[in-house]
Amino acid sequence: MTSILVVDDSRLARNMVSSVIASLRPDWTIVTAASGEEALEIVGEVPPAAAIVDYNMPGMDGLALAERLKERFTGLTIGLLTANVQDALRRKAEALGVRFIAKPITSDKIRDFLAAAGQ
Amino acid sequence: MAEPASGDPLRLDDDEADAIAELFNIGMGEPAAALSTMLGEEVLLSVPSFAVSTRARITREVGGDLEADQPVCAVRGAFTGPFTGEAMLIFPERGTLALVGRLVPVDPAAEAPGEMEQDALTEIGNIILNGCLASLSNLIGGELSGAVPGYGAGAPAAVIGSATDPVLFVRIDMALAAGDARGHALFLLDIASLDAFREAIRRALAGL
Numbered sequence: 001m002t003s004i005l006v007v008d009d010s011r012l013a014r015n016m017v018s019s020v021i022a023s024l025r026p027d028w029t030i031v032t033a034a035s036g037e038e039a040l041e042i043v044g045e046v047p048p049a050a051a052i053v054d055y056n057m058p059g060m061d062g063l064a065l066a067e068r069l070k071e072r073f074t075g076l077t078i079g080l081l082t083a084n085v086q087d088a089l090r091r092k093a094e095a096l097g098v099r100f101i102a103k104p105i106t107s108d109k110i111r112d113f114l115a116a117a118g119q
Numbered sequence: 120m121a122e123p124a125s126g127d128p129l130r131l132d133d134d135e136a137d138a139i140a141e142l143f144n145i146g147m148g149e150p151a152a153a154l155s156t157m158l159g160e161e162v163l164l165s166v167p168s169f170a171v172s173t174r175a176r177i178t179r180e181v182g183g184d185l186e187a188d189q190p191v192c193a194v195r196g197a198f199t200g201p202f203t204g205e206a207m208l209i210f211p212e213r214g215t216l217a218l219v220g221r222l223v224p225v226d227p228a229a230e231a232p233g234e235m236e237q238d239a240l241t242e243i244g245n246i247i248l249n250g251c252l253a254s255l256s257n258l259i260g261g262e263l264s265g266a267v268p269g270y271g272a273g274a275p276a277a278v279i280g281s282a283t284d285p286v287l288f289v290r291i292d293m294a295l296a297a298g299d300a301r302g303h304a305l306f307l308l309d310i311a312s313l314d315a316f317r318e319a320i321r322r323a324l325a326g327l
Contacts, residue, residue: 011133012324056164082148083146083149085152086161087152088155103145104145
């Protein structure tokens, strides 16, 4: 069973990302969380195929979460989903080996991300 | 359009509240990046918060945050379209000098922004506020037009107001990475246009 982790404090954003993934990969299980803390709690020990995490969240931000996820799952492909398209953030994401996905989300952006993740 | 079950026309359900915050979150992304490029420095943004509030309460909250009711500098502009209201960018005087000091030479002895500093803040406000309104317009598929924002300064109550009529209030805190300039982008929406705003959000969600 292939799963993908989707983390965003906005329910609207979680629903949008989930519905795009469901249309592109109907057989995948989509695991959603509303915060970094919740994501780390529910993700368990089985590596997901990929993770898509929002940057701007209350509590742990998306980069901190990406770092924790990378510690747990070496080589996990992570996309940082964010409206914040500043170069400084882009560079931080690149330094962590995290792909940048600019909001608002579209089907094409998720398709490109999954293709880059080799999925 | 049917009102929420509570009968309170000001009450937004959780999905509407979440959608408003997310639309403003997306709306601020591009203009903050534009500002960051202009300043050569990262601009930190908070998660948007929103509430049904009053100008008097917003003055207390935001004024209290901004260095204990010291004078503030603001760039303000009305916007009209599917919904109407007022957008403001507010920084305390010292923060304003630090912010615009990235763009224009500021007299280190200056206590309050002079004409050149006011012009620079107005341009920053123009980029942030009209940029955000432009992104929102695209998201909701309607045109929101902002007046050219104007500069104002004074005590928070003089700038934000002290009226006690309800307004829908979206707040995004902004700070330069160096930490010497912290302010707020505020969007005050007229309650009379709240139904139009709800309708615009529904259209935006349907279009995603």
